[in-house]
Amino acid sequence: MLASQFVNRGRNRWEYPREGRMQVPVRLYLPDHWLETVDDESIQQLLDAAELAGTTEVFGLPDIHSGYGLPIGGVLATEAPLGVISAGAVGMDINCGVRLLRSNMVVSELNKESLRTILGTIEQRIPAGIGKDTIHKELQGKIAKNVVEQGVQALSELDMLWDFDLPRIEDQGCFPGGSLDAVSKKAKERFNQLGTIGGGNHFIELQEVVEVHDTKAADVFGLFLGQLVVMLHSGSRGFGQQVCTDYSRLMLEAQKKYGLEIGNKGLAAVPLFSEEGQRYWQAMAAAANYAYANRQVMTYDIRTSIEQVMGKSAKELGLSLVFDVAHNLARMEEHEGKELIVHRKGSIRALPPEHQSNPDIYRKTGHPVFVPGSMGTSSYVLTGLPSNKETLHSINHGAGRIMSRTQARKGISSKQLKDSMKGIVSSKHALKSLDEAPAAYKDIDAVIETLVEIGFTRHVAKLRPIGVIKG
């Protein structure tokens, strides 16, 4: 058990001392009783990452579980100009992320029938599940170049974007440097999924604000007790997956000439400031913009669906964006005078109040971040705090698996899943996703508490699911 090699470094903090070719120690942020539940594979992935050239930080957050190359719930930082970028450490689903839409509606004043109709209407417009293409034929062909270069702005000519949305998206919905030239033909052929939710843990949920812990911040975010909100979790679909696959393979070859071979293929990496590194960055940015645009198109479809059912305009209904946060992305960031390449995989950047990189509208509070639990359990709205500097302003992105998908399909019964979804309007797909059952995940309340306890994040509001669409 590799977990037993960790030394306690204070509350919820663990460290695996540097050894062999490791450049730095590896850290874990977990309560005592969860340390032994971390599988060797996840830990080995962190130890491997510590061997990469230029690595300055490697750590796992409370939702850590093994992934491709780097674990999900993992952060890897390397120092420029010599540090590396790894496609696998960003993840297959580039710029997978979560956005939250608010409303002026109060859940207790809505009847169950309209909630059902809203969900049904959204389901008709937004294809769910693996391999599904968009219903928006206008989003193919020429517009692809604009989408990967400009992100959500490319959608304004189609009236799918409100001016009000822009400051409410990380990077204002445009990760600079995206280029279609850096993307393979195969990836371009998979462009036609803009406006689709995908599979796995992706979802659209109608939720109710059931607790407000920070009324000041909630007010700035436009949230109040009893309110109906819509949460959306999706990424760059087949397009991003193809970019990751292409570049991971390319990096595996190219790393040899830079003398960067390590055992873990999923962590194949090249110097960021090499020809290959720069090309990946352009492709990653293209996929990041695709993902922002994907969530924007779905926002348009959600607004249209709710308008249709409620008989009022989306603006009258107050269906504005709270924020949109990425949780699979690499960024160039300055930390204590160093230029770092920060890979966050299943991890969110949560900037503290007053941090300069916050959007102006959220400068005083720190921008909101969203941490969904598993299907059928609560989600959280949080903000960063100054002491999360230690994690380069990163927090976990979800609850984290305790059972693999295969284990869950074998060990969880259909009845058990249905019982855990009692009282929640659920799509057919949702009730079939045994591998997404709450029992396959850690308890989200306890996961959130891990970082709240050590002052890395602040609790703003808690959201309860009332309707779920899954892929």
Add this chain to the structure above:
DNA sequence: ATGTAC
């Protein structure tokens, strides 16, 4: 995560 496979 993913037209779940070199």
